[in-house]
Amino acid sequence: AQKITQTQPGMFVQEKEAVTLDCTYDTSDQSYGLFWYKQPSSGEMIFLIYQGSYDEQNATEGRYSLNFQKARKSANLVISASQLGDSAMYFCAMREYNRGAQKLVFGQGTRLTINP
Amino acid sequence: EAGVTQFPSHSVIEKGQTVTLRCDPISGHDNLYWYRRVMGKEIKFLLHFVKESKQDESGMPNNRFLAERTGGTYSTLKVQPAELEDSGVYFCASSREFEQFFGPGTRLTVL
Numbered sequence: 001a002q003k004i005t006q007t008q009p010g011m012f013v014q015e016k017e018a019v020t021l022d023c024t025y026d027t028s029d030q031s032y033g034l035f036w037y038k039q040p041s042s043g044e045m046i047f048l049i050y051q052g053s054y055d056e057q058n059a060t061e062g063r064y065s066l067n068f069q070k071a072r073k074s075a076n077l078v079i080s081a082s083q084l085g086d087s088a089m090y091f092c093a094m095r096e097y098n099r100g101a102q103k104l105v106f107g108q109g110t111r112l113t114i115n116p
Numbered sequence: 117e118a119g120v121t122q123f124p125s126h127s128v129i130e131k132g133q134t135v136t137l138r139c140d141p142i143s144g145h146d147n148l149y150w151y152r153r154v155m156g157k158e159i160k161f162l163l164h165f166v167k168e169s170k171q172d173e174s175g176m177p178n179n180r181f182l183a184e185r186t187g188g189t190y191s192t193l194k195v196q197p198a199e200l201e202d203s204g205v206y207f208c209a210s211s212r213e214f215e216q217f218f219g220p221g222t223r224l225t226v227l
Contacts, residue, residue, distance in 0.1 A: 004158075033214055045207060045218035091159065095214060103149065103161040103172060104209075104216060 002027045002096045006107035013082050014115055020067070021077040021110050023092035029053075033095040034075040035104065036066065040088040048090075051075055079112075087114045118142065120219035122208050128225045134196040137222045141190070141210030148191050149216060150183060154204035165191060198226045 003026040013019045025034065036048040051059045051066045059066045067076040079086055089111050093104040121140045129135050141148045150162040162181070163173040167188035176183070180199070185191040195202055203226045209216040 035216075037218070042220070043205065043223070044220040045209075047215060047217065050215060093159075102147075102214075103164055103175070104151070104159075105161070106151075106159040108158045 002029070002032075002094050002105045004092050004094055004105055004107035006092055006110050008110045009108070010111045010113070012113045012115060015084060016081055018078060018080045019082050019086075019112065021079075021090050021092075021112065023075045023077065023107060025073050025075060025092075025094050027073075027094065027096075029097070031097075034066070034068070035093040035095070036064070036075075036077045037091045037093060038086075038088045039091065039109075040085075045091070049077065082114050084114050084116060087112060120208055120210050120217055122206075122219040122222050124222060125220065126223045126225075128227065129198055130227050131200055132197045134194065135198055135224060137193045137195075137206050137208075137224070139191045139193070139208030139210075139219060141208070142212075142217055145210035145212050145217075146188070147211040147216075148185060149209040149211075150191070150193055151207040151209065152204050153207070154201070159207065162193075195224075198224075200226050202226050 005024045032053045034051045038046045049061045049064045051068045063080045065078045089109045091109045092107040123138045146167050148165040151159050153159045161175040164171045165185045168185050182194045205221040205223050207221045208219045
């Protein structure tokens with residue numbers, strides 16, 4: 001079974017600083033996908049970024065980038081120039097395939113607080 | 117394009133009662149998923165529909181939970197009878213391919 005581990009329950013960062021949220025994963029699949037979602041206090045889950053296991057380049061989306069280190073099985077999210085609106089829960093997830101079905105397996109989440 | 121919508125946003129019921137949650141996926145998305153997060157724990161998969169068929173229901177906790185997807189459009193998740201441990205946030209997501217778009221969730225409180 002696949003597993004996602006986020007070891008940072010909470011992080012506090014000064015506004016405008018860069019922040020790295022850790023995510024490690026465990027899978028025996030050769031083909032997989034990794035996702036990051038943001039959940040602000042309003043509760044909705046917002047898709048941020050996706051990395052495929054065969055992608056050679058790290059995914060980037062605006063201020064978000066995914067530091068993908070396949071050999072170490074890590075997929076850390078880097079947020080550059082943090083803003084107050086980045087304060088939220090962040091979830092790392094992996095897509096798991098099983099006989100044609102697919103689902104996301106989530107980590108425990110990291111609560112990020114940006115201080116002014 | 118309208119996103120995934122869920123109704124109600126909050127529901128407070130007593131133990132033993134029945135609750136039905138509804139999810140309307142993004143138009144054209146054949147894949148529909150239910151997840152839930154109970155207090156302090158990670159988000160867990162419940163089941164996956166492809167159109168009106170249940171592709172994977174391995175995450176459904178027990179037979180008190182019943183999910184349907186009428187005509188491959190909206191989906192309902194019924195909990196009958198509800199227990200205290202069912203409290204949490206129930207998310208619905210839909211996808212065309214790999215990217216799953218989530219709804220705002222339904223917060224269920226069982227007293």
